[in-house]
Amino acid sequence: MIVSKNLRWKYIFFYAWKSMLYFLCLSIAVYFLHHKFSFIDKLSVPFEAVATLSTALAIFLAFNNNSAYDRWWEARKIWGKLVNYSRAWGREVLTLSMDQEGRPNEELASWQRAMIYRHMAFVHGLRVFLRQRHPYNGIEQELMEAPNDYQQIKGFLPPEEFDEVMSKRNPPNYLLMLQGRDLQHAYDRGWISDYRLVRLDETLIEFNNHQGMCERIKNTPFPRPYSYFGRMFVFIHGTLVPFAFVEELGVWNIPLSLAINFVFLSLEQIGARTEDPFENRPGDTPLSAISLTIEENLKEMLGDTNLPTKLAPVGGVVL
Known part of the structure; x- marks a missing residue:
């Protein structure tokens, strides 16, 4: 059971780095494709x-x-x-x-x-x-x-x-x-x-x-449908976020997309790490x-x- 008021960032990084790396690469790719290359004229989705x-x-x-x-x-x-x-x-x-x-x-x-x-x-x-x-x-x-x-x-x-x-x-x-x-x-x-x-x-x-x-x-x-679809929806949402801001924000789309995706990813991970209280994880029942x-x-x-x-x-x- 976590009793410290401040979570240790290396725990957060351990569970989140792969997903955040994906969102980072995606945000950078969307920015360059939209603003630096003529790959797609309107690489965006409605906000x-x-x-x-x-x-x-x-x-x-x-x-x-x-x-x-x-x-x-x-x-x-x-x-x-x-x-x-x-x-x-x-x-x-x-x-x-x-x-x-x-x-x-x-x-x-x-x-x-x-x-x-x-x-x-x-x-x-x-x-x-x-x-x-x-x-x-x-x-x-x-x-x-x-x-x-x-x-x-x-x-x-x-x-x-x-x-x-x-x-x-x-x-x-x-x-x-x-x-x-x-x-x-x-x-x-x-x-x-x-x-x-x-x-x-x-x-x-x-x-x-x-x-x-x-x-x-x-x-x-x-119930596995809750876990599966929760994880899937977070990644679908995270994939669409850079496309929603790239037109107006330009390069600032990258940090903003990361911040938004980190919030939803954290919410999903909180549930995933809490649902099984006997698994030898930091947040388990002591x-x-x-x-x-x-x-x-x-x-x-x-x-x-x-x-x-x-x-x-x-x-x-x-x-």
Whole structure:
């Protein structure tokens, strides 16, 4: 997630330079063909036609960007709920489970710790599961300070359990199954009552819901006609813009065309970079930072002192 008020121009250049190079070459070619050569007498199109297209394109891009932002914001709300339910899970595990005689119980304390640590593994594992298909590339290599692999959950699980989880196609889902199995074990030992078992299982169901909602966003792409036609209309519009001003502006047609095309290209790119919030891009939902927040909160509940170090923004980006 980009938190800096000023965007870094090398990010903008990375995504826009090819298109802007095309618009620049086109503007220069139109100017020289019209004013310097007798190639075509009237190399221009009516300004009103381009203005009408600009208005329609602006409305279309605004609709696209609003829809793309809805996907990003929904992802952020899901992970915000995951933070809340994770805190509730830690509190419930520690306060709703107890020895039948009310005495300190090392086995119970070990069980509580394992349940909370396994949930930390679930949170980090879900982040990796959502991001693993799209490794960093290009300029985004700068963001590699936050690795994205399942080795990060190794410290939260016993070695044999980690190997068991890694043998599954959906590790986060299997971790929830292990949580449910250990809830049944606690019930059999008398550490939790019927009601408390149901209450804890309801929280586990919420974690299933959070994962399912994330997978829905991940596996359901933004409607491709919106993306395709938005990109195509931007290039059609950008191709026509130099022809609309070349008659009146002369050489000033070149910078003006570039400025207009940059505005529409930026609007199109904003939507394209926002529509998929789990793709390891600078503008994505900050899953790494949220995961570390959950880990910190749960460790504090346990009284641990080895709290994680929060990620500092890298180039104005929180991962």
